[in-house]
Amino acid sequence: MTKISRITTQKKRHDRFNIFLSDGQGERYAFSVDESVLVDYRLHKDMELDEATITALIQKDTLQKGYSLAINYLSYRMRTKKEIRDYLQTKEVDEEHITKIMDKLAAQGLTDDKQFADAFVRTRISTAAKGPMLVQQELLEKGVDAALAAEAVEQYTYDVQFDKAMKLAIKKRNTGKNKSFRQQLQQLQGTLTQKGFTRDVVQAVSKELQDEKDDDAEWEALVKQGEKLIRKYQQKTSGYELRQKLKEALYRKGFTMDAINEFLEHELDN
Template sequence: MAKITRITTQKKHKNRFNIFLDDGNGEKYGFSVDEAVLVEYRLRKYLDLDQATITSLIQKDTLHKSYTLAINFLSYRMRTKKEIRDYLIQKEVDEEHIAQILDKLSAEHLIDDRQFADAFVRTRMQTTSKGPMLVRQELIQKGVDEVFAHEAIEMYTFEIQLEKALKLAKKKLGSSSKKSFRQQIQQLQGSLMQKGFSADVVNEVTANLQNEKKDDAEWEALVKQGEKVLRKQRQKYSGFELEQKVKEALYRKGFTIDLINTFLHGEHED
């Protein structure tokens, strides 16, 4: 049995207290506890503590410190259960304490993966150009249950997807003026799919963009590409064979046969 002889406030941590004990061999430092543990167990001078109680107090304080770590981690933004668990594992918290902390945080409504998923999707829709499939993948990676992820993604409607994807596509269209319109469209389709938009949305965007084709820009792109191809192919071919090689190359780049013929049979005719 040991008796508490002194309780002092730590200099650097005003909410933590050092407990000094005397077990019959003189006073010495025993352990430290958080203010919450001090109050809960009514620790005070002259209180007698047996070894089992001391061990319990130390464990209780360790749990409280780990819980405080989790609360601090949550103070920056919402977290999933998996994120909290991974963080506490990184901090070398005992698995038993992690389970208790997660249960407490859930009971206090400080973590809720369903609410997290809803908030995450809303934020991604407002602040990024990512489509729903990419956002859903992010949720799964963060440990959100697939059911919750699916429910949250449903708020990312076809109309919202289309508006976002179309805005993104129009911004990119024309940035590669050296490429044919068809080639730009193909690249846009691939880019939108990588961004996580559905095939239906990508097809609708493609249909909407057909009116964006500008003949002058297409001709300028063809001339730039055509002159480059001509310079390269003239080193090996001439006449009809040269014309066929140029046609094949430009057609693969997405230009129409009519436009290619206009280029070849105009001032660039060999």
């Protein structure tokens, strides 16, 4: 019968132990186990082990390793069930062991997707310039059930959305001062939509920004864009054709025809 001849603590992992066996003809390193396995099986020197027990110990330790991976993965932040399962699969943990690990984590209350979703939305509200539709999509991609995701984003009230969307719109507007107000507004609407804000919020923000149109800034933007276009088109055309090209180009950039005509009269007719 094979006996345990020696148990030593690993140098780099004090919670893991090397098991050495002897069959009467010499000692050999056999396997290593986690401290929990050592305690559960009450392993000690001179304890007799048959092949079935050795196999069971190795299987138990392999399961414990997978569980430790999951716990370590969870130590950085909360995870969804899907994230944990995907992570264990990347670590090549046996599917049978993954199921047991997930059951154990669930029993310990460590795989609550509702709790994860609620915390995730709260974090996004306080730290990210994202609306509820985009946050909901993120939850779905992380494997959260659609009903739980929809319930979690209800924390995103209209007032919270509007405040966040307005701050983002003002920030983005300040980076586009050389564009027409209409073009700025269209781009802002596109940005807010891409960021996941609901249509009613996007419309409300746009309406409020409409009242903040600066006519002087609009004229400065028109002059800057117009002068640039004149330099571009004058190299290839002139007269009526030049005027028409400038009108079309400036209108596409969102300036009103009255303002365009005033600019052209000042630039081309003097």
